[in-house]
Amino acid sequence: MHSIFKYFILFWCFVLCQASYKEQYRVPHAFAQNWESYVFNDKEYLIQNLPVTWENAKILCRGHHNGNLAALDTREKSEFLAEALSESQLDVESVWVGARRDSSDDPEGYRWSQGVELRRTAADILSSEKDEYAAKHYPFWLNRTHVPVPVGGADCVALERVQHDKPVFLDLPCLIERPFVCERDARIEVAVQEVRTVRCRTGLYHVYDGRLNWHQAAAYCVMNKMTLANIGTMRCLRKLGLTMLKSRPSIESAWVGAKGSLGHWTWIDSGLSIFQATTYTDVQPDMWPPMRDRSTVKQSGCLQLDRHTTRTPVFLEGRCERKMQFICYQGVAGMRRSEAIPSDDNYYYILVRQQYYWQHAYENCLKMNGTLASIDSHDILIQLLLVMGENKDEPVEHIWISGRLNVTKDVNSELVTYAWHNPINKKKIPNPKSDGESTYGLYMPPWLDEEFTMDNPCLNLDRQDHLNGLVYGMSCDTPQYSICMIEKSTSKPTSMENLVEASDTT
Numbered sequence: 001m002h003s004i005f006k007y008f009i010l011f012w013c014f015v016l017c018q019a020s021y022k023e024q025y026r027v028p029h030a031f032a033q034n035w036e037s038y039v040f041n042d043k044e045y046l047i048q049n050l051p052v053t054w055e056n057a058k059i060l061c062r063g064h065h066n067g068n069l070a071a072l073d074t075r076e077k078s079e080f081l082a083e084a085l086s087e088s089q090l091d092v093e094s095v096w097v098g099a100r101r102d103s104s105d106d107p108e109g110y111r112w113s114q115g116v117e118l119r120r121t122a123a124d125i126l127s128s129e130k131d132e133y134a135a136k137h138y139p140f141w142l143n144r145t146h147v148p149v150p151v152g153g154a155d156c157v158a159l160e161r162v163q164h165d166k167p168v169f170l171d172l173p174c175l176i177e178r179p180f181v182c183e184r185d186a187r188i189e190v191a192v193q194e195v196r197t198v199r200c201r202t203g204l205y206h207v208y209d210g211r212l213n214w215h216q217a218a219a220y221c222v223m224n225k226m227t228l229a230n231i232g233t234m235r236c237l238r239k240l241g242l243t244m245l246k247s248r249p250s251i252e253s254a255w256v257g258a259k260g261s262l263g264h265w266t267w268i269d270s271g272l273s274i275f276q277a278t279t280y281t282d283v284q285p286d287m288w289p290p291m292r293d294r295s296t297v298k299q300s301g302c303l304q305l306d307r308h309t310t311r312t313p314v315f316l317e318g319r320c321e322r323k324m325q326f327i328c329y330q331g332v333a334g335m336r337r338s339e340a341i342p343s344d345d346n347y348y349y350i351l352v353r354q355q356y357y358w359q360h361a362y363e364n365c366l367k368m369n370g371t372l373a374s375i376d377s378h379d380i381l382i383q384l385l386l387v388m389g390e391n392k393d394e395p396v397e398h399i400w401i402s403g404r405l406n407v408t409k410d411v412n413s414e415l416v417t418y419a420w421h422n423p424i425n426k427k428k429i430p431n432p433k434s435d436g437e438s439t440y441g442l443y444m445p446p447w448l449d450e451e452f453t454m455d456n457p458c459l460n461l462d463r464q465d466h467l468n469g470l471v472y473g474m475s476c477d478t479p480q481y482s483i484c485m486i487e488k489s490t491s492k493p494t495s496m497e498n499l500v501e502a503s504d505t506t
Helices: 001-018 021-025 054-063 075-087 216-224 234-246 358-367 378-389 495-501
Strands: 034-040 045-053 067-069 095-100 154-161 166-172 178-184 193-201 203-212 253-260 264-267 303-305 314-318 324-331 347-356 398-409 418-422 458-464 468-474 479-488
Touching: 001 479, 034 075, 045 054, 045 075, 054 095, 054 178, 054 216, 075 095, 075 154, 075 166, 095 324, 154 216, 203 216, 203 234, 203 398, 216 253, 216 324, 234 303, 234 495, 264 358, 264 458, 347 358, 347 378, 358 398, 378 398, 378 479, 398 468
Parallel strands: 095 178, 253 324, 398 479
Antiparallel strands: 034 045, 045 178, 067 178, 095 154, 154 166, 193 203, 203 324, 253 264, 253 303, 303 314, 347 479, 398 418, 398 458, 458 468
16 A cells, blocks of 8 residues: 555656656635736746836835845746736736837946846847747747837836747837836834825925835835925925924934935936936025035935034935835826827827717717827827827727728629728728729728628727727727818917827726
8 A cells, every 4th residue: 555655756856856846826816906027047036017107017026025136147037927927817918128228329338237238130020920949049029110210219128928828029119008026035024103294385295104125115105196205495394304303203314315326316207317307496596405424425315305403404315225114205196297199290199088989989080180090001000109108108909990880782683792891981991802993002001801881880099019009890889089180280289188198988
C-alpha cells in the first residue's frame, strides 16, 4: 500500500512539472474589484484598472503600491503579462508599462526605468496584426507608421495584445489615461489621517499626519483625486505654516509637490520650474520661491515645506526616501484644464459619451451644428479610430456613423438589391456587394463580410486591435456612443469647450 501511494505521488509530481510555466498566473495571486496581481519569477505584477496618465501611473506604482511601473525587458515577461491580461477578469485593453522617451528627438530613444534600451526600429514593427506572430523576434511594436503624430507627441509606452494573448508595444501620448501594471516585492500599509484643511486661492490644501516618503505621499494624493501641493504665493505659504504650527502635535516639515533632477526643480502637476514666478505670485519674482539657501540649491531630491518657530516657512530640499507628513491640493469643483479638441484641417471630432439610438445620435449631431461622422476617406477613418482609442478617458469600441440601408425590388425579375446611402449628402456608400455599380476610384470603407439585411440597417464603426476599423450594420435601436464632425470655420466656435463638456455627459 505504501508503494502504491509513493508511485501515485511521483505520478502527480511528473504531471505538474510538465505543466506550462504560464499556469502559475492563470489564477490571480490576489484580486479586488479594480486590480489583480500575479506572481512570476519571484516578482508580483499588479494590474490596476484605474485609468491615469503615464506620470501618475509611475507615481502610484512607486508610492501606493511600493513598486515601479513594470519593466518588460525580456520576451518571457511580456508574454507572461499578455497571457495574464487575456485571463484577467478586468476589462483592460492596453496598460502603461515602465518605458518612455523624453521626446521624439531624444537620441537615447525609449528606455526602461533602469536605463535598459527598448529598441524600436523599422524591423521591430509588426507589419500586420493578421500575420503569424514571429516567435524569433523581440520586441514587437504595433504599426503606427501612417498615423498622425499627436501634438503632444507619443513618447510613453503601453502594452497591447494581438491574437488574444500576444504582446506588442504601443507608443501613446503620455497625457491620455490608461490602466497600468506595477511590479513589486512587497506592499506596505501606512495609516494616514487628515489634521487640517486650509482654503487658499482657488482650492483647498489638506494637511495630513502619517509619515510617508515623497513618492507614497504623492500617490496618496492622486488616489484621493488630488495632487501633492503646488504652493505659488506667500499668503498661502504663511497660512499653511500657521496651520502646521497649530496642529497637535505640531508639524515642522511636510512634503509638497515638487521634485529635483540634475538641478531642475519642477512642480509635478504643471511641469513648471519652482523658480518661475506665475501671474498670481504675490512677491517680486526675484524673491520667489523662499528657499532655505538659494545659493546652494541641491541638484536632486524632493521638496518639503519647513517651518520653525514663528518665522515664515521656507522650501527645503530633502531626500525623497525620508518619511514625513504631507500636504495635498484639491482644486475647486468644476475647474478643468482646457484640452485640445481632436481635429484635422476640415473638422472638429466630438466624441459623444451618451448612449443613443442611431436616429437620436444623428439628430443630436445636427443640434450641435455638425453631422454624424461619415467615413469618406482613410484619413477620416484614422481620425475616428484615434478619437475612440486615444481619448483622455476610457477607450470606446463601437460608435454610430452616418449610413442607412435601402432595399429595392425589381418588379419584373423580383430581384432584391440592398444599398447603403449617407443621409447627410444623399450619396451611396461604396460596399463590396454593390450590384452593377462601378466603385473604381472611390474610397471603400473596411466592411465586414456579411449579408446585408433590414434587421441591421444602421451603420456602425467597430474599433479592432487599436487602429483597425470594421464597418457593418446594426439594429438601429442599439444604444451606443457616437462621434459628431463639426466643420471648421475661419475661427473656432466660442462655445466649443462647453459643447465638448455637454457631449461627455453620461
